[in-house]
Amino acid sequence: MRDVAIIGVGMIPFGRRDEDSLLDMLAYASLKALDDAGLGDKSVSAVYVGNMGAGIIQHQTSIASALVDRLSLLPAAADVVENGPASGASAIKNGLLAVASGYYDYVLVAGGEKMREITGWRATDFVATMTHPQVEYPYGITLPGMAGMFTRLYMEKYGVTREMLLAVTLKNQEMGALNPYAHVEMSLDREGIFDSPHAVVNNPVAADPLHLYDLCPVSDGAAAVVLCPLEMAKKLSKPPVLIAGFGQATDTHTLQERDDPTDLKAVTLAAQQAFEMAKMKPSDIDVAELHDAFTILEIAESEHVGFFKKGEGGKAALAGKTRLGGPLPINVSGGLKARGHPVGATGVAQVVDIVWQLRHELPENRQVKNARTGFTINFGGFGNNIVSFVLKRVEL
Amino acid sequence: MPLDMELEAVLRPMQYPMPPYPPKVITLANGKKMVVRQAKREDVPAILKSVHPCIFIERDYYDIVSARLYGELLAWKRYRVKSEFCLIGQVDGYLVGVVNSRMENEKVGMSYHTLAIDRGLRIGSHLFAAKMEYHMEYLNQEEVLIVAESPIGFRRWMIEYPLEKTNIPHELGGGDSYRLTREIYFKAKPRLVVGDRPVPPDLLAEAEAEIKFADDDTIRERIAGLKGR
Numbered sequence: 001m002r003d004v005a006i007i008g009v010g011m012i013p014f015g016r017r018d019e020d021s022l023l024d025m026l027a028y029a030s031l032k033a034l035d036d037a038g039l040g041d042k043s044v045s046a047v048y049v050g051n052m053g054a055g056i057i058q059h060q061t062s063i064a065s066a067l068v069d070r071l072s073l074l075p076a077a078a079d080v081v082e083n084g085p086a087s088g089a090s091a092i093k094n095g096l097l098a099v100a101s102g103y104y105d106y107v108l109v110a111g112g113e114k115m116r117e118i119t120g121w122r123a124t125d126f127v128a129t130m131t132h133p134q135v136e137y138p139y140g141i142t143l144p145g146m147a148g149m150f151t152r153l154y155m156e157k158y159g160v161t162r163e164m165l166l167a168v169t170l171k172n173q174e175m176g177a178l179n180p181y182a183h184v185e186m187s188l189d190r191e192g193i194f195d196s197p198h199a200v201v202n203n204p205v206a207a208d209p210l211h212l213y214d215l216c217p218v219s220d221g222a223a224a225v226v227l228c229p230l231e232m233a234k235k236l237s238k239p240p241v242l243i244a245g246f247g248q249a250t251d252t253h254t255l256q257e258r259d260d261p262t263d264l265k266a267v268t269l270a271a272q273q274a275f276e277m278a279k280m281k282p283s284d285i286d287v288a289e290l291h292d293a294f295t296i297l298e299i300a301e302s303e304h305v306g307f308f309k310k311g312e313g314g315k316a317a318l319a320g321k322t323r324l325g326g327p328l329p330i331n332v333s334g335g336l337k338a339r340g341h342p343v344g345a346t347g348v349a350q351v352v353d354i355v356w357q358l359r360h361e362l363p364e365n366r367q368v369k370n371a372r373t374g375f376t377i378n379f380g381g382f383g384n385n386i387v388s389f390v391l392k393r394v395e396l
Numbered sequence: 397m398p399l400d401m402e403l404e405a406v407l408r409p410m411q412y413p414m415p416p417y418p419p420k421v422i423t424l425a426n427g428k429k430m431v432v433r434q435a436k437r438e439d440v441p442a443i444l445k446s447v448h449p450c451i452f453i454e455r456d457y458y459d460i461v462s463a464r465l466y467g468e469l470l471a472w473k474r475y476r477v478k479s480e481f482c483l484i485g486q487v488d489g490y491l492v493g494v495v496n497s498r499m500e501n502e503k504v505g506m507s508y509h510t511l512a513i514d515r516g517l518r519i520g521s522h523l524f525a526a527k528m529e530y531h532m533e534y535l536n537q538e539e540v541l542i543v544a545e546s547p548i549g550f551r552r553w554m555i556e557y558p559l560e561k562t563n564i565p566h567e568l569g570g571g572d573s574y575r576l577t578r579e580i581y582f583k584a585k586p587r588l589v590v591g592d593r594p595v596p597p598d599l600l601a602e603a604e605a606e607i608k609f610a611d612d613d614t615i616r617e618r619i620a621g622l623k624g625r
Contacts, residue, residue: 013622015621016622119547120551187426188425189425191423192426192428196423197590198591199423199425201525201590202423202425202518204587
């Protein structure tokens, strides 16, 4: 198997993109990534597109074929990868395997979703289609509902408090306010969403004990990366970023079948696989993008991947250890909380943000100093399909 | 041409007495302080400067809401609508939202429009709540008839309170009216109606000194831009 590097990345600002179709967004992000890769007259041999909902929301299928044609990349192979909110990272994994195997040299991976053309409750229903069709969905469960129950259990078992969740919210919004790609490019204020009695309106309960600002927004957006063998990447101008490790693991479809619903086993396994492949450990990581669709997930994932012991993740967030400048900055992009969560795009966007960090291309107020290694978790279902990457800057 | 006050007396509708709405201040999610106060007729030209650019924004029915609000405020300024009132929200003096409504009779209120000129901070929710507060707690009305023109309005008013559906036509047209009763209002009040009184003098003085308005492009970007929520 060959080592695989990321040689080009692109993203478009997330938000509400009424004027752009899903295909437009995928094309814009892809063109940026291809341009960034500087392939010259070389072309990609295959395109993988991470997307969860075009068939449901846009009533459009086969978007990878459409994208290849739009980008004049014919006759490149084209596949859509659907893995719920982990579609983006799954698409990268498929591209990675294709290059590592030696079958393709240059591969484009794009992730995108257009969710704002439907009402919020229809978007919530769309995301809930990944729940169990017999024992969960018919009873009205939603992902925020699951996250609320998970949070309550996590609070009881590990002593997580609302103050800890609030620390994640404020941190990620503060960083999102600095990120031009973020959907919610706005800082929040502790008084306005927590201390003041007016917070009851500003930050109402969404799924007890989670409040509005514990949840990520519903967004439109797209991101893309270009992959190739590391040896070929070394001939290009920008420092390549090695995909040093990846992992993917699954868990039971329903939460109720898990021995301990607070134990995100698939997160632990996916992370272990990625670290093992990279021959690294959690303490070797300089910057991480975790899947904070709900603030509790950033805390829980930070523990399950081994950055902190169980019960310590919330305390670490509260103590500022995961802030920019802290020992392990997490979600410096603003995370899903602020950057937004166009589900098929998220896993790719996380990798794009880490690549920018490892290339040291971000402005000082967002750059983790001297970052050499990065880590991502893309969280599918409610923890039933997790994809993880360890990325490493390669010095030429 | 000077007004013919004899003719005006015929053309102008009667006005129910309305006690003033006491101003209040609300802390927003971003920490900014929004002063909510009752507008005066002479404030209308300044308010319309911010409403005008919204007339050309199709997103979320801003065009309909703004065009109607524009006409309603003009009608109020020139005494062609009965017992209308207007409340405004200001942050650092800048107009961030407008609501208007009127008394149909002493017992029934007729809600007109809610326009948030900045988004993502629940300004519309706060101002709509202030409007209902005025109807219920200061005008002491029995009920307010309400319709929504946008799905967002439907979610904020009909679902969040939740309002009671009626088969009574609303004077704005559209679907049948929903009704806010005193019972519904006071039940919803703890989770939807907030604000501190009195407003600190410096904040109130700043708000009353001038209604500042953002330029058209800024307003359009806030409402219909990429980050418009």
